[in-house]
Amino acid sequence: MIEFEDVTKQYPDGTVAVDTLSLRIPSNEITVFVGPSGCGKTTSLRMINRTIERTSGRISIDGEDINSKDAVALRRGIGYVIQHAGLFPHKTVVDNIATVPKLLGWDKRRARTTAMELLERVGLDVKLAERYPAQLSGGQQQRVGVARALAADPPIMLMDEPFSAVDPIVRNQLQEELLRLQRDIGKTIVFVTHDIDEAIKLGDNVAILRVGGKLAQLAPPSELLANPVDDFVRDFVGRDRGYRALTFVHPDELPVKPLPAELVLDDAGAPVGWRTDHEVQPVNAVYKQGDSLRAALDAVLTSPNGWGVCIDANGRAVGIVDQVIVAEALRS
Ligand SMILES: Nc1ncnc2c1ncn2[C@@H]1O[C@H](COP(=O)(O)OP(=O)(O)O)[C@@H](O)[C@H]1O
Ligand SMILES: [Mg+2]
Known part of the structure; x- marks a missing residue:
């Protein structure tokens, strides 16, 4: 010291x-x-x-x-x-x-x-x-x-x-x-x-x-x-x-919503992009379960549609998070 x-x-x-x-x-x-x-x-x-x-x-x-x-x-x-x-x-x-x-x-x-x-x-x-x-x-x-x-x-x-x-x-x-x-x-x-x-x-x-x-x-x-x-x-x-x-807020596990049909996955189940009418938009940032709430909010805020993709430790998409989920996690 x-x-x-x-x-x-x-x-x-x-x-x-x-x-x-x-x-x-x-x-x-x-x-x-x-x-x-x-x-x-x-x-x-x-x-x-x-x-x-x-x-x-x-x-x-x-x-x-x-x-x-x-x-x-x-x-x-x-x-x-x-x-x-x-x-x-x-x-x-x-x-x-x-x-x-x-x-x-x-x-x-x-x-x-x-x-x-x-x-x-x-x-x-x-x-x-x-x-x-x-x-x-x-x-x-x-x-x-x-x-x-x-x-x-x-x-x-x-x-x-x-x-x-x-x-x-x-x-x-x-x-x-x-x-x-x-x-x-x-x-x-x-x-x-x-x-x-x-x-x-x-x-x-x-x-x-x-x-x-x-x-x-x-x-x-x-x-x-x-x-x-x-x-x-x-x-x-x-x-x-x-x-x-x-x-600095690391929720053990965020409650996630089910994967929507618009999310494109690869063979291993990793997120690739969001399907829209004429294109697939990249998934900019993903949220790994256990990461900070800031990472979750970043995933939400950088997503083209306000849905942040949540992945597990193996990189597979397990659900999506949105602003409401982040706000509720912050309140609890
Ligand atoms: N050799 C020096 N003689 C007189 N004043 C100094 C000298 N070195 C630094 N100071 C003054 O001491 C204050 C603190 O400087 P410094 O420790 O370099 O600040 P910082 O690194 O936070 O910018 C400042 O007002 C600076 O002008
Ligand atoms: Mg200095």
Whole structure:
């Protein structure tokens, strides 16, 4: 656990970037710091690895004050990922990833083997190993940045807006991959973003900060959406929070209506499309029993006729859901 106790950072010009911040960051989970520009996210994050020194208060890791350790030793246990990946332009991908292991004195072969494994782990083709960063796309560079931060297997990862500079589609892929990776590695991740949707998607816990570096609310996403503590948080999480909150409602089994004749199935019973007078329209999104109510509503809202197709674990269509079914499930 990382703990902030009354932590304040005042820059030499007098700016108070972080003001008596107290919060706990549980181990092996993702905690997201989110808030408007200038609210002290980066400063808070960088005080953890002491690339910025706090002015007062205490920051501890597993009970031990981080100032009681040598800063270099401290940073060995903390991976750091930033926007634009911060890769070394003159080093190949594999050498970038192996940077820290080499600094730690690992022999070359072991550093390289680890780097190649990590390359695959973050979803990159090993063929990219000998390329230089400029020869990669933005999304690929970010993946290399994550692999590099993981190379020495640090228990803690700090990530400062790592996905903010890539387009929404790639950003979405990177988010999914981070969640997948985290299921395997279970690091203590502190992730900074200004994007509340990203925070809600990635965070086990989300800390919303306001300008001046004050904590507005720290809670799991479902709690933030359901019970914002004040108007600032309510505005920040947005007006459509009712819709987003559906993400966290997982009915065991939605009552479904029987399959209508218009639904075209393939031989295996999977939905193919909706038959209309002159064509078959694709089934855009399906709802898998057990998924969230938001997924059910998405299936309904993207369907050409307002019927969302419900499938079982084998992909076979078992019934349809509509807005009424979703609304009733929400009420119960
Ligand atoms: N080196 C610095 N000197 C003076 N003020 C700074 C410095 N770095 C950041 N600040 C100020 O501290 C506040 C918080 O900055 P920062 O932590 O970078 O915010 P965020 O990452 O949330 O956008 C801002 O008002 C910013 O202008
Ligand atoms: Mg910042």
